Amino acid sequence: MTVSTIPSSSFNPPSYSFYTTKKTCEICGDRAQNARYGEMACSGCNVFFRRTILEKKKYVCWRGKNCAISYAHRCVCRYCRFQKCVQVGLKAEAIQQRDSLGPRFVKIKSRTPEIIIIDETPECLLEKFVKLQWRQTSEHHQYFIDHKVDVPFHRDASHKINYRRRAQPHDISVMLQLSLRQATQWSNHLRPFECLPAKIKRDVLAEYFIAFMLLDQGAKTSREANRSTWLIQNGSFMHPDYCKGLSHASTTNTDQLKNHYNFVSELIQSISEPFKTLEIRDTELAALKILLLLRPSCSSRNIYSGQEGAVTGLYTQLMEELMEHSIVKFPDQGALRFGKIVLLLSSIRCGIKAVYNYMRGSDLFNDASFDEKVRNILLS
Template sequence: MSSCAVCGDRVYGNRYKAPACLGCIVFFRRSVCREAKYKCLKGKNCVITSETRCICRYCRLQKCLLVGMSPEAIHRRDIMGPRKKKVPSVNSPSDTSSFAVDTPSTSTSIHSNYDSPAPANTWMLDQLVKLQSRQRSQHYSSACMMEDTIGCGSDIFDKIYNYIANPPFRRARKKDVNFMLRIALMNASEWALQFVPFKNLNMNMQKSILLEYGFAFLLVDQGWLTSELNENFKDLWVIQNNTYMSPDYLKGLPEVDCYDKEVPTKVKLHPIFVRDALDSVGKPMRELQIDEYETAVLKTLLLLSHSPSTDKYIFGAEHDNDVNHLQERITSELMQYCKRKNPRDAAVRMGSILLLISGVRCAIRSLYNQLRVSDVFNFMEFHSLIRDVYLT
């Protein structure tokens, strides 16, 4: 069997007597070990797919049992809990003194869904992948509240559930772009605050870093979503709520809007950003088949790396040692991961992933220019948070 018996995703193994992806294997083990008691809000008959598996944990666990996953197959070492941690030395690669754990408790966070082998001793990135999963799960739930079709009434929860389970794939509108720019900036800030060097900066310095990093974070998230599309949609750029942009500005545009006086200008300017984003980020991520673990690496290294406009660290000289240590830690964990995922070409894959950073930086300028043009020509009315960080 080539697909997960629970959600249909790519199979990782038969560890618990049924073919399952890594996400479902981890979910099943944690649920059994913790003797978790879940509740279903939809009549205990939710459809479990790779896109909806995080929505109802009750039905997901029942599906695990139904397809033959066995609690008895969990070894004793799986339920003993974490071994006593060694006290890290100052120079130990496992030292996490520069990493602040602000992620939610396990009982409320979404379990990691990346379906590739996880390396040993990757505590830092494991926490970041969990944070990433939680942020992505919130994109649809937040976006659905701005949909005109949701409305109010007694069936509002059914509408929200259907939206999250089957998000519409349509052309992005102004409010989609505005909303997702704000969500991405908030997510980037939350991500950066996991790291002590960023936390210790004053607000003006944090804002200065987010001016560039907010764009980088957004491009990685959107690039990964774009890379997940099948070949029929390879020329579309996808934003976080599953709506798309096309190099052809008129694609999907309602006929009534085609006669807007701004359309000729938009037709000329819009494709520049979309093409740059596809060529610099989306297509390379598709070719490499970047997974969720590797996107977390990219987001972190983009934060910690040198600013392209200066030879100094963006965090300042006083944080050089901390930032150096974090960079070494992340690249070390990435190498371990690449060795487990592709032992023969681990170094090549790691190098290819690191090269994506330059592609993201190229696309940042196009995105910034697109925002500036939209602001100058009054194509969009941006949220005050976006204006405060990006346009002042």
């Protein structure tokens, strides 16, 4: 990383009036927020510049060190983006000690819904949520045990799983309870969601906790199962063949058999197969969970009304961190992989609809056995 700056014992940026006619970011062309570091820049580029300096990051350009930096492509090359920050006049010496202390939330009281202004975008968004995801995953099996579900798999002497049992209604009931609990915990780590009224939270969670569940199960299935089964969190399975794993068929209803086949097949083909092909790992899984929460598709409009700036800041940082992760892990096809990961959102949303449709008339999803909170969310 090359930084060309003029040493200075103190930094005094030009007066604000100097910038009143400059409304776009000098680096990427996005809407400018302030001239904190010496030139008008958007919050995304300010955060990027500050993080680069404070963490002493080193970047490499793979395209000749002349990449075009624009709002749409500013995440593609961090080397050239940083060089442009320096070229347009952002100053390392303008970064003050308080800039390393993280986000500061300021509440503004008004007659309109509460507005949360985030003075700084939080650092390492994905890293924070990956750690939360690890903790939640480690709780899965114990949660089922605590709710009196027997371990649904056996391991041989070499610790390899050699038997799994079919998922049963009690597995499904506990699965939904666990997913709602962890999706709610996850959501409340994002301040825009935490600030929502209870009714809107419930509307968002009715869709989101199913997506959260499918993401956890899709990742588990892609890593542990063969291509013909779908695993839930405790390791029990669903198979397109309704009778697979049953000593005797509990139904001869042709429509039920067909619906079960279509449901499980769709989950495998639209979620676990792409996860397996792309080798989705923890960081990408966490990114998908956050994206689905920031961009809910539930019917209520303007979910985050009054918090658009905060949501946009989080969304921008998330996309930048995901792009950086993709390029670092897969230098030759990072940008392409990034696009494929984002496109998985549509498949997840199709999976949500498939779950809700399958619940009608399914003996596996027996709403009479659901936890009260789950029932209120699903049936509200």
